[in-house]
Amino acid sequence: xxIALAGNPNxxxxxxxxxxxxxYEYVGNWAGVTVEKKxxxxxxxxxxxxxxxxxxxxxxxxxxxxxxxxxxLNEDVSIILNIVDASQLxxxxxxxxxxxxxxxxxxxxLNMVDVAExxxxxxxxxxxxxxxxxxxxxxxxxxxxxxxxxINEIPDLxxxxxxxxxxxxxxxxEEAIEKLIDLLPSEMDLPKRWLAIQFFEGNTPVRHxxxxxxxxxxxxxxxxxxxxxxxxxxxxxxxxxHLRRGQWIEQIIxxxxxxxxxxxxxxxxxxxxxxANKYLGIPIFLALMYFTFKLTFEWVGTPLSDLLGExxxxxxxxxxxxxxxxxGASKFMQDLIVDGxxxxxxGVIVFVPQxxxxxxxxxxxxxxxxxxxxxxxxxxxxxxxxLNGKAFIPMIIGFGCNVPGIMAARTIxxxxxxxxxxxxxxxxxxxxxxxxxxxxxxxFFKKNQAIIILSLYVLGIVVALILAKIFSxxxxxxxxxxxxxxxxPYRTPQWRSLLRSTWEKGKGxxxxxxxxxxxxxVLIWLLGYMGPGGFGVKMEQSFLxxxxxxxxxxxxxxxxxxxxxxxxLITGFLAKEVVVSTMNIIxxxxxxxxxxxxxxxxxxxLQAYSFMAFILxxxxxxxxxxxxxxxxxxxxxxxxxxxxxxxxxYLISFIIFQGGKLLGFH
Amino acid sequence: xxxxxxxxxQAGQKGKIVDIKQMSMETHRRLLDxxxxxxxVVKIVRKFPFGGPVEIEVxxxxxxxxxxxxxxxxxxxx
Ligand SMILES: Nc1nc2c(ncn2[C@@H]2O[C@H](COP(=O)(O)OP(=O)(O)OP(=O)(O)O)[C@@H](O)[C@H]2O)c(=O)[nH]1
Ligand SMILES: [Mg+2]
Numbered sequence: 143x144x145i146a147l148a149g150n151p152n153x154x155x156x157x158x159x160x161x162x163x164x165x166y167e168y169v170g171n172w173a174g175v176t177v178e179k180k181x182x183x184x185x186x187x188x189x190x191x192x193x194x195x196x197x198x199x200x201x202x203x204x205x206x207x208x209x210x211x212x213x214x215l216n217e218d219v220s221i222i223l224n225i226v227d228a229s230q231l232x233x234x235x236x237x238x239x240x241x242x243x244x245x246x247x248x249x250x251x252l253n254m255v256d257v258a259e260x261x262x263x264x265x266x267x268x269x270x271x272x273x274x275x276x277x278x279x280x281x282x283x284x285x286x287x288x289x290x291x292x293i294n295e296i297p298d299l300x301x302x303x304x305x306x307x308x309x310x311x312x313x314x315x316e317e318a319i320e321k322l323i324d325l326l327p328s329e330m331d332l333p334k335r336w337l338a339i340q341f342f343e344g345n346t347p348v349r350h351x352x353x354x355x356x357x358x359x360x361x362x363x364x365x366x367x368x369x370x371x372x373x374x375x376x377x378x379x380x381x382x383x384h385l386r387r388g389q390w391i392e393q394i395i396x397x398x399x400x401x402x403x404x405x406x407x408x409x410x411x412x413x414x415x416x417x418a419n420k421y422l423g424i425p426i427f428l429a430l431m432y433f434t435f436k437l438t439f440e441w442v443g444t445p446l447s448d449l450l451g452e453x454x455x456x457x458x459x460x461x462x463x464x465x466x467x468x469x470g471a472s473k474f475m476q477d478l479i480v481d482g483x484x485x486x487x488x489g490v491i492v493f494v495p496q497x498x499x500x501x502x503x504x505x506x507x508x509x510x511x512x513x514x515x516x517x518x519x520x521x522x523x524x525x526x527x528x529l530n531g532k533a534f535i536p537m538i539i540g541f542g543c544n545v546p547g548i549m550a551a552r553t554i555x556x557x558x559x560x561x562x563x564x565x566x567x568x569x570x571x572x573x574x575x576x577x578x579x580x581x582x583x584x585x586f587f588k589k590n591q592a593i594i595i596l597s598l599y600v601l602g603i604v605v606a607l608i609l610a611k612i613f614s615x616x617x618x619x620x621x622x623x624x625x626x627x628x629x630x631p632y633r634t635p636q637w638r639s640l641l642r643s644t645w646e647k648g649k650g651x652x653x654x655x656x657x658x659x660x661x662x663x664v665l666i667w668l669l670g671y672m673g674p675g676g677f678g679v680k681m682e683q684s685f686l687x688x689x690x691x692x693x694x695x696x697x698x699x700x701x702x703x704x705x706x707x708x709x710x711l712i713t714g715f716l717a718k719e720v721v722v723s724t725m726n727i728i729x730x731x732x733x734x735x736x737x738x739x740x741x742x743x744x745x746x747x748l749q750a751y752s753f754m755a756f757i758l759x760x761x762x763x764x765x766x767x768x769x770x771x772x773x774x775x776x777x778x779x780x781x782x783x784x785x786x787x788x789x790x791x792y793l794i795s796f797i798i799f800q801g802g803k804l805l806g807f808h
Numbered sequence: 809x810x811x812x813x814x815x816x817x818q819a820g821q822k823g824k825i826v827d828i829k830q831m832s833m834e835t836h837r838r839l840l841d842x843x844x845x846x847x848x849v850v851k852i853v854r855k856f857p858f859g860g861p862v863e864i865e866v867x868x869x870x871x872x873x874x875x876x877x878x879x880x881x882x883x884x885x886x
Contacts, residue, residue, distance in 0.1 A: 198841035
């Protein structure tokens, strides 16, 4: 049995899903967090629960909405759990009504009753259930309150036969609906009255379905005639239908909701006076980022990381060496494990504290409600470069990892803007690249770590904006754009869910350490161990030095034309952290602290900065390329993003190094 | 009755929508999704500088829209 969650965006569907299936999917306080369907086993083994992206109606505009309506209408769904935000009852009931008309067994989860209460709204849910002829259960999905009652309702509902709900749309439209129904064949999968209403509402997929049975011209004539007859009542048919529904909903609200008090100025409005201040909005965003890096690098992350480094370099690596000796492992195995795996993987693992710190702060931002504000603050700037303020959400998520960032672009309605956002999000500096910065700034820019890192993040954003301007006036031109964003109330993130979501994000990094980074380390070590002269050659005569030397020779104008730099860049394509592993293996040291001592022999601060900029901008990692392919469904655009990034990286690093030299830096 | 463009109202002022003129189909649809249409009472919360978006409040929900779209919405004072 499939049970689907449906409701407006940001109403708590995923929060409920997590409680009912004991899982942890992505929750955040803005509209459009969930962009694909997620399945889970419902408690007590009652069936499969499906979490879907939020929708306002059954007529999709954006890609994520398409995913939801497609599932609801085309898959075998036994029960729909309709999540309704109690603090925004009127707006939410438009979708409820469409679902009731559709006729699937429906259970209404009246969520956020805590918020409604704080606004002085009292909802009589029993009365509401009677009016809508379906069960209504009040819940607080954030805490799990009321969710037991919900589970208990489900078995009953599964066996219930329902008849589609009917609202009277007035004589003229009712007549047209009848006329349309008569034109349809007697056997249809979808309820005919629902199809007819959706057609008059302007639902494009429904129109395509109907066109299979009825001549397109006939459909158009019927639509136009009906609209003309109703011209005195509303500007268009969709608007007329919305008005009729609105009147009906208004009636219900009058009967079921009592406003007990008026709230003067909410906390949200007070916070917004500062955070979304007209002039200070962008400076505050930058200050927030600066603070994030201070915490990540200087105050918390790096000190912890140093401790971890000492531990890996000392006890762990010595312990493993003596263990291997005791086991009588061959010299080859000992070298592979200690100089290859521990050096390579350990060199990246030391950055776990910084990465988790960053994820904690990103999770806080996601759950607070700030994400929606930043889209409004940035929209004008983004509009200038042919993007949309909403593109900032994928970009901020991209700071954690580019893969979910690219997925998040699904909520952008305008297809060209979405495409641009997808191909530019990889320029956002992800947590993997952070390992490289962490290594270099603590070596070369000890006093100004946070500001140097901030400059790299800003460089990524600035390059993305410049390219957006170039691409949107050449290869991805478009005119009309949509920007309508909901600004939800701020919520204080709960510790429990913050830690959970930090772990969910950081888990991927730890998993990568055991897969890509491990494989990369072994590969690099082997390439450094073998050469044209056979096995166990000096590293300078290995295949690694040969390949790296070739790449390095191309990079001389950028300031890092060594075979070591060349070799570490190739492996960065696997996952950007592998750059650090490679350096640890090449320079034959096991942890960050020692590597910091050696690096200044090979890089000057200017060369180091140029190298970091190159790492930031060049070809996205394997996982990112795969998701670009999936989301654009185009080999052409995938190749394009791989190649342009490389050229841009080359150009920018060239400017930094050569320009820096001219200015007298070294 | 005297009508104004929503975009010309000051922060803190309220207007009742009397007409939404020609704007992109999709934007119009989104406004309808959020239950913003003729008859809705809209309050301007803040206007971002350099012709940036306007934040409005309708039925207790806060929404950001572009200035160009706010220029297509005609209101009367309430
Ligand atoms: N106060 C309160 N907050 C809630 C409740 N349920 C969910 N939230 C919060 O509302 C926000 C949105 O929750 P999600 O579960 O991500 O909502 P969603 O419907 O899945 O959102 P989309 O995937 O964007 O459509 C989060 O910040 C939750 O913590 C509730 O009952 N009360
Ligand atoms: Mg969700």
